[in-house]
Amino acid sequence: MKKFKRLGMVGLLSVAVLAACSTDTTKEAQPAESAATEESLETEEVSAKDVKWTYEGETGTENWHTLHPEFAPCADGKEQSPVDIDLAKVKLDQTLEELQINYSPTQFTLQNNGHTFQLNDPTGSNTIVVEGEEYKLLQMHFHIPSENTINGEHFAMEGHLVHINEAGSLAVVGFMIEAGVENEILKEAWANMPTEKTPEDVELTNPIDLQNLLPANMKSFRFSGSLTTPPCSEGVSWIVLENPIQYSQEQIDAFAEIFPPHNSRETQPLHEREIHTHD
Template identity: 60%
Template sequence: MNKIEQNSSISTKKSGNFDFSEAFKLKVRRVQCKNYEGVVVHVQKKIIHGLLVLAIPFSLAACSSPSNVATTEKPKEETKSSAPPHWSYEGDTGPAKWGSLDPSFASCANGTEQSPIDIELSKVKLDKTIQELKIDYKPTVFTLMNNGHTIQLNDPTGSNFLTIDGKKYKLLQMHFHKPSENQINGQSFDMEGHLVHQSEDGQLAVLGFLIKVGKENSQLADAWSKLPKDKTKEDVKLDKPIDLANLLPQDKKAYFYSGSLTTPPCSEGVKWNVLNTPIEMSAEQVNAFAAIFPNNSRPVQPLKDRSIFTNYIS
């Protein structure tokens, strides 16, 4: 799930049942603050008191308008204090080190419901009470950005929705990982896309779709012709709409599990839905992404006490 990333500070509300990548509205005196992969954040009420005390001053400094900043504060010091911790996919700032880079990243090391996972089919449980995913997507002209960790397409319309068990989630953005983050029976795919949604109460839901090399994907052709090689300061507007309904596979069999963001701060409470059938992209399209992000996937995490469900009856 990979902010689903303009900054990397998302916190999610814990969910009983189930994201992807990588997130709720952070409210400090009703001021919205940092976001990650384009997702607004929430402070969880269950945050340890000590951490909450630290988080509030930080968010106030990050969100204060010039009129609210004391004249004795130095702009450079304020910028430094509000800068998100640097993380990457390799070396001393890679996935194995995320949990030690910043206290807000602690879940990356200590979380109990982390994503991605290996979906072992022998462990998947059938639950006929789970309603089919209700996907209400319209052809949409997205804006395109390189946020330094992935290629992300932002939805400026607010008109695309995913309904899970009667609860409605609005699409915020779509981004990609290479190779796939979630696996099926230990198999990685060439890439994976994450459609990141958020409900009115701030809960995240991610619809993950696996990608394999095959024919050219016409729905992503316009976006792929404009891939920014460097981190962008402003979004690039696409010329042609993407029809998400035709981007996704016709077979909507999915696996459901409770997980987390797949990028720091690895916040949990994300509702994950991973489609079983992969879509196709050409080798040229996959290689074009790889030229910018050769490897931007977090390794699979332990399932621990979680269950994986499906409502598909074979």
Template identity: 55%
Template sequence: MTAKKTVYSLFMSFLVLSLAACSSTPSDVAKVSAKEDKKSNEVHTAHWTYEGKTGPEHWADLNPEFAACTNGKEQSPINIETAQVIEGEEIADLAINYKPTSVTLSNNGHTIQGTPANPDNSIVIDNKEYKLAQFHFHTPSEHQINGQNFDMELHFVHKDVNGQLAVLGLMIKEGASNPYLEEAWSGIPTEVTTEDVQLTEPIDIMSLLPKDIDTFRYNGSLTTPPCSEAVKWVVLETPIEMSKEQIDTFRKIFPDNHRPILPLNQREVKED
């Protein structure tokens, strides 16, 4: 074969390979990209529950972003032993500024969540304001007091301008019907929602709280994945009441949606 023919043959082979590569690249890249996007989306929306292989003991295995659920040293909830609570020391001032507000409800598959329309609901801790972002429910209570759970627990989740969180925890025990939650319970979504349910009447959030606002304070975390820490916890000492019928209404949707107790480790619980 002459040198000219050899060069021509090599050129044609290269051209064929190049055309083949070019013709397959878009679809192949699209397939790979789709697989990567799907994998990324699956990691981002890792399915977690309160039982079995996707329950609290395995949350950290479901997504690297959930590592704090196992490795964190300041996790919530905790058991509050009143005999070990520190009294008499200075504690950050607390002001609760809640007003009646329109609320939408959603069922996210883990709890019933209420989102207030009024942006002015807030708490102030040590002169720092935290705006109320949402509130939701757990049964049984996530926190314990002297080793005992309550029937339910209500969490008011707040956020400051820097995204730092503060959660106000309110224990609920079986007793009289709670009139301030009647409107919410009448519209409670029993299935996972794609759109929030607008309540027809506002909720007087301040009236949900007990008259006695004594609190326990400690540094903790979110009680659901990703279990992020640096959360200021304010747990009210005095529980409120809901009727057995109201509690059962929630439990028919979520029989058990609480995270078990975590070690206190080196933290302190203070009382105001």
């Protein structure tokens, strides 16, 4: 498997989630961990959500499509995520509407789903508007290093805010994370990160102000893509923010210790897709 470049991380990663993005249509990366036998897979008796997948080895990214028929898009799809954002090829589109974010301080719950650390929003009150379409926030999760890249370079981490509209379509806001100052907004959540898979969510004491978590400059890249975890379903609207936020190196290392050596999928071919941006 190819090696990833490192940005501000010591002793991490040999390759690159999230994002996670994981997956039924309500929560990325939540399939159960029960192992499926080869015989039962061949007879398609095992539900896709019960198939064990990982990021390396026989159940790793290069073999996801072999683990269950529903995972076929992981190999056959033409609009897969993540992608490399080549700035020289990004199309300027003045008709793109500015991303509208309607977040307020929210009492999230914590979950370690075995693939990533996830913050779930039970309220349904946080929304974004993308090209006139409203999407409600479901959850936020993280990948190390970043899954999407810019000019071939990974950031230390990437966060994914997963939203759903009334039709059941998903929109993911991806934000890059670089090493720097301690992130105060997620300090409590980070201090309570479950080190093992959690049978139920962990409660937090204080609300999280997502509006102030994201960068002040919300310039973004837009493209059509997929979930970045099995079943790699396509038809996901991606909005990747250009400007990163910061975590301390200690916060980055704490996540890396729970999900070694990484939890990120490699970038996928664009095929006929274009990536658009706005002023």
